[in-house]
Amino acid sequence: WKMDTASTETMESKVGKVVLPGDTIGPITDLRIRLGPGLLQNQENIVATKCGILRNPHPKYYWIDSNQKRYVPSIEDMVIGLVTDRHAEGFKVNIGGAFAGSLANLSFEGATKKNKPNIQIGGIVYGRIILANKDMEPELVCISARNKAEGYGELMGGYVFQCSIGLSYALLDDECPILLELGRVLPYEIAVGMNGRVWIKAGTPKHTSIIANAILNSENMTLDQVKALVRKLKPFL
Amino acid sequence: MATRKDNRSSNQLRSISSEQGVLVRADGSCRFSQGNSQVMVAIYGPMEVQRQTKELIDRAYIEVIYKPRSGIASPADKEKEKYIKNCVEAAILSTLHPRTEISIVVQVLNEDGSIVSTAVNAACLALIDAGIPMKNMIAATTIAYLDGDLILDPTEKEEKESSSIFTFAIHSQSDGTLAVRTKGFFSEDEFNHASEASQGACERVFSFLRRSLEKKYAE
Numbered sequence: 021w022k023m024d025t026a027s028t029e030t031m032e033s034k035v036g037k038v039v040l041p042g043d044t045i046g047p048i049t050d051l052r053i054r055l056g057p058g059l060l061q062n063q064e065n066i067v068a069t070k071c072g073i074l075r076n077p078h079p080k081y082y083w084i085d086s087n088q089k090r091y092v093p094s095i096e097d098m099v100i101g102l103v104t105d106r107h108a109e110g111f112k113v114n115i116g117g118a119f120a121g122s123l124a125n126l127s128f129e130g131a132t133k134k135n136k137p138n139i140q141i142g143g144i145v146y147g148r149i150i151l152a153n154k155d156m157e158p159e160l161v162c163i164s165a166r167n168k169a170e171g172y173g174e175l176m177g178g179y180v181f182q183c184s185i186g187l188s189y190a191l192l193d194d195e196c197p198i199l200l201e202l203g204r205v206l207p208y209e210i211a212v213g214m215n216g217r218v219w220i221k222a223g224t225p226k227h228t229s230i231i232a233n234a235i236l237n238s239e240n241m242t243l244d245q246v247k248a249l250v251r252k253l254k255p256f257l
Numbered sequence: 258m259a260t261r262k263d264n265r266s267s268n269q270l271r272s273i274s275s276e277q278g279v280l281v282r283a284d285g286s287c288r289f290s291q292g293n294s295q296v297m298v299a300i301y302g303p304m305e306v307q308r309q310t311k312e313l314i315d316r317a318y319i320e321v322i323y324k325p326r327s328g329i330a331s332p333a334d335k336e337k338e339k340y341i342k343n344c345v346e347a348a349i350l351s352t353l354h355p356r357t358e359i360s361i362v363v364q365v366l367n368e369d370g371s372i373v374s375t376a377v378n379a380a381c382l383a384l385i386d387a388g389i390p391m392k393n394m395i396a397a398t399t400i401a402y403l404d405g406d407l408i409l410d411p412t413e414k415e416e417k418e419s420s421s422i423f424t425f426a427i428h429s430q431s432d433g434t435l436a437v438r439t440k441g442f443f444s445e446d447e448f449n450h451a452s453e454a455s456q457g458a459c460e461r462v463f464s465f466l467r468r469s470l471e472k473k474y475a476e
Contacts (some may be wrong), residue, residue, distance in 0.1 A: 038470060038474045038475070039469045040429075041348070041385065041392065041393060042391065042392055042393030042394055044430045060350075060390075067392070069392065070390060071470050071473055086388055088284065088285070088388025089285075089386060090284040090303065090304070090388065107327070118302070118303045119356075154354060154355055155355055155356075185388075217461075
């Protein structure tokens with residue numbers, strides 16, 4: 021892995037610009053910075069491993085903003101899983117990564133050895149990844165850090181669809197335009213998994229279908245385009 | 258230097274175009290063309306290994322499938338698969354995804370010479386589209402000797418009349434050749450000249466890749 025010759029450009033000059041895999045972002049000048057997705061340390065330099073825009077909103081954190089469809093499990097991610105198997109100790113859950121995750125029976129609020137969760141194969145769960153490294157099978161729990169459910173657990177009814185990882189991150193924003201605009205015109209319940217899966221529950225199948233399509237189409241839209249989209253949908257509700 | 262049938266000079270590449278994210282069901286995809294040679298590459302992965310015996314405990318298993326425009330893959334196509342695999346393995350950070358498989362499917366849409374270098378360039382863009390972590394980018398060009406003249410990016414007609422054809426791949430973070438495949442008779446001098454010419458040609462491919470990716474991500 022050849023070292024880039026002395027890079028005179030600092031990291032700051034590349035922030036907000038598109039970087040390509042192999043690009044040297046800059047020499048490490050401050051050891052207290054944290055490298056997020058898409059960045060790796062190569063001896064004294066920081067190198068990009070993905071294509072995207074370099075972000076640095078906080079002096080300590082650097083990462084590459086990029087989008088992909090395939091989920092790679094990461095610790096503390098909130099994900100939507102599909103139960104594929106049950107055994108004595110827990111469940112095997114499909115979270116969309118290369119490997120199935122394991123969810124222990126006791127990782128639910130109020131669960132004891134006598135009181136196990138009654139989730140069937142094919143059930144949908146909203147969980148939190150507690151173990152994710154490249155060599156081990158990922159593990160998730162349906163309980164918050166304070167040992168309360170707080171939204172985690174089985175999702176009853178509703179409809180799950182897939183989207184890109186980037187879109188699921190955008191949906192988790194407090195000011196997500198499409199979700200706010202849709203909420204103005206019809207009531208619905210939503211759970212967003214950072215593994216590119218979205219669960220919605222609305223009054224009728226027609227509303228469910230409209231919401232799902234609206235969310236998928238809103239991926240690269242500006243606020244004005246989103247408003248126009250919802251305005252066009254109103255007569256069909 | 259004599260101009261070629263399509264009025265190009267000897268060191269002129271055909272026009273390149275690419276489009277990423279064309280296949281909805283693939284994790285990453287790219288349709289890439291050099292002149293009339295067009296290739297579509299689909300990337301699946303990192304996912305569970307399809308054939309258990311291929312699983313590697315410390316890295317991802319990379320599989321390349323090359324499909325010609327018509328008919329089934331021949332032994333010559335298997336050699337192309339091996340070459341493309343050698344090129345991408347140098348770029349992909351496979352140790353970040355042990356016990357998984359990254360599947361690269363190359364479908365030739367139209368064949369008009371320099372097809373393997375088109376495939377390598379397409380694979381690089383498709384891998385980026387899929388978000389597979391890479392330590393560098395790869396670019397390839399095809400060079401041929403036709404009537405004693407060195408020409409870049411030959412068409413199918415030119416390849417048929419050439420005495421030797423070389424496909425050079427280089428990667429963006431290192432000088433020299435990453436992988437080369439050859440066909441025909443050539444001297445050591447001819448090989449060295451071709452190798453030198455490939456460096457400049459691949460630089461042009463890299464700047465195309467960079468420009469198209471910058472345009473894609475521009476806000």
